Amino acid sequence: MTKEYRITWAALVILAIASYSMSGRSDEELFVAMLSATTVVKMSLVVLVFMEMKKAHPAWLLILGGIMLLFATLMLLFSA
Amino acid sequence: MKNNNKTLKSGSSGSGAARGLPPKSTKLTESESRDDPKTLRAKPQFFYPPGGILIWMIIVVELLTFTAGLGAYAWQRSLSPEAFSISQSTLNITAGFINTLVLLSSGFFIAEAVYLLKKGRVRSSLHRIAISISLGIAFLFIKGSEYSDKLSHGYDLTHDSFFTFYWLLTGFHFLHVLTGVVILSVLAVKIHKGIYNHDNYLDVETGAAFWHLCDLIWLMLYPALYLIK
Incomplete structure (x- = not known):
């Protein structure tokens, strides 16, 4: 289990570095989409692995996934 | 702590009875079985997510709330992108990035702490919680420095629309991290005293879930406020 946490942490750090490196070009629509996507992936990793929700009732995953998608949609909608 | 250890050792090598659990041969009644979080954890049930339903609500x-706040921010920014962009360029992207790493690492250590506590490795669990608390304080320090810098340049809550959103959203998150540090400290003291252990860890799971909430909020705030221009 701790190995799974370590792999997840490494993935999160790589994604955070990727987001940071995108900062210079984030005025382009494609990069806003990529930033939103990496944010959703990072949040999903925290929820599923660190918060142990991968074995939770599917309704919780639907609710949380819905919130993440809503966030990404709002970011894309108003930056277009 | 010592007394608890003695109790455990005096029982038949950590038997259920020594830990306050019913003997294995005793069948649980229907209501007892229904109320036992471990029984409920076996199958995913909507009302019993890790940490309890209250924290998940x-x-x-x-x-x-933060999604709505960021949605309002993005909408306002779309109305006057140039004014927002000028104010946004005053933010320290690198400090925000370091804070992202700090919170993600803190989340990793608290996840390990809960896992180790469930395995009965109290000392290792306490070490992880201490690291998480330290990282939480580091986040507060870095964010505090950023706030101090902004205030010294006159970028307060009323400076413009961007800074109104910036102070409200990051300030509210700052208070969450501060609350989280207090919660983790209380949990650490109670684990040290033996109140929470591998049999009684639901509150620790709840506290950890709150700490991860701070991660999740920051993961939304950082790209929206600092990176997307």
């Missing part, structure tokens, strides 16, 4: 409400 709080998490959902908080995430929705």
Whole structure:
């Protein structure tokens, strides 16, 4: 289990570095989409692995996934 | 702590009876079985997510609140992108990035702490919680320095629309991290005293879930406020 946490942490750090490196070009629509996507992936990793929700009732995953998608949609909608 | 250890050792090598559990041969009644979190954890049930339903209701409400706040921010920015861009360029992207790493690492250590506590490795669990608390304080220090810098340049809550959103959203998150540090400290003291252990860890799971909420909020705030221009 701790190995799974370590792999997840490494993935999160790589994604955070990727987001940071995108900062210079984030005025382009494609990069806003990529930033939103990496944010959703990072949040999903925290929820599923660190918060142990991968074995939770599917309704919780639907609710949380819905919130993440809503966030990404709002970011894309108003930056277009 | 010592007394608890003695109690455990005096029982038949950590038997259920020594830990306050019913003997294995005793069948649980239907109501007892229904109320036992371990029994409920076996199958995914909507009302029993890790940490308890109350914290998850709080998490959902908080995430929705911040999503609404960021949605309002993005809408306002779309109305006057140039003014927002000028104010946004004063933010320290690197400090925000370091804070992202700090919170993600803190989340990793608290996840390990809960896992190790469930395995009965109290000392290792306490070490992880101490690291998480230290990282939480580091986040507060870095964010505090950023706030101090902004205030010294006159970028307060009323400076413009961007800074109104910036102070409200990051300030609210700052208070969450501060609350989280206090919660983790209380949990650490109670684990040290033996109140929470591998048999009684639900509150620790709840506290950890709140700490992860701080991660989740920051993961939304950082790209929206600092990176997307």
